[in-house]
Amino acid sequence: MVDKLNTVLITEEPLSVESLYQQVQVPEAGGNCLFVGTVRNENKGKTVTHLEFESYIPMALKEMDKIAQSAQNKFELQLCAIGHRVGTCKLGEIAVIIACSSKHRKQAFEACQFAIDELKKHVPIWKKEFLQDGSYWVNSRP
């Protein structure tokens, strides 16, 4: 029996790959998949200088928890951990980490992809992209 719980967190501090990995470790797990989303220097041909993330935190944590549970049930995961950054994110910094542990690797991969797809669709977090010639809220342009 797993006595650890899924982890969801939203933080203004840098996210740690090692820490999220540790959150999903249990003796029953053999396959662990992590997705790490980082701030890229370019988007659609424009140079990005940095990002800002805003979140409706209590609702976002609730949605992240639903995704973690749903990934766990759907793919028979051992554990799922989801962390997202808010505030200013510099180039190369981590915006999001998903960690999934499973007995076998196939399910860990599938669950990890499912969780990041769901997060991008449903979790109330908003990204403002800062380019050299201005800034805009992603997904909200005319």
Next chain:
Amino acid sequence: MVDKLNTVLITEEPLSVESLYQQVQVPEAGGNCLFVGTVRNENKGKTVTHLEFESYIPMALKEMDKIAQSAQNKFELQLCAIGHRVGTCKLGEIAVIIACSSKHRKQAFEACQFAIDELKKHVPIWKKEFLQDGSYWVNSRP
């Protein structure tokens, strides 16, 4: 232009998730996928006490390098890092890590799955599984 190279390593020391993640970080990458294979406490209903890995190291590194390059070309990765443990591995310890960085997440996931599948097929590393009632070389039983 990427001025870092793919990383392949075989070590008797514990592998670090954080370290392999850092090996594939470049400003062009936004999607990073890691697979971490750990020593599970059970296999096919039997209790596992520990594992031992043996490798033909120079050939294994050559094969791992081919896999990293092939993943990089096939999925337009930024970088690929592959690390494998040799010697005695306790329960919960990391046997293998694959890290792939890409502009977009889809390719990072696909490349990471490709690389671990290829590693399990072609890299000259042998796992001896120690159960409570004996030990055997995986894939070489009658």
Next chain:
Amino acid sequence: MKVRCFGIAREIIGSDELIVDPNAAQSVEELRKLIIQTYPEFEKYSSFMISVDFEYAKDSFQLTGKEEIAIIPPVSGG
């Protein structure tokens, strides 16, 4: 009744909170119409959802005025 505003909604409205007369918005649908009427920029810049007590709410949801309500523009986390 207070409506929390995030992202582009916060910028369009110019505040992180919008005060709405509960009689003018007795359902999520009415609240949505009121917001678009008052801030026509929403039509141009962004569609949005409404959350009630930290859950996405359907248009038919009836409001009592005691819920925690928020405007949820298209999300873009990750």
Next chain:
Amino acid sequence: MKVRCFGIAREIIGSDELIVDPNAAQSVEELRKLIIQTYPEFEKYSSFMISVDFEYAKDSFQLTGKEEIAIIPPVSGG
């Protein structure tokens, strides 16, 4: 000529190195047959590949006796 032995091959042969007369194994195919003849346990326990100079080699590969050769039982890394 020396043949390196790993995993189950090392245990069947009882050594991490097998010494073979180069005249008795002028190709990978001949080497493979010689190994199975000398150690019939391979038939029971494990199929194997032969590597030459750190690459998997086809049966038709001609050996000069100067290559680095190894017996590669079914791999099981990861």
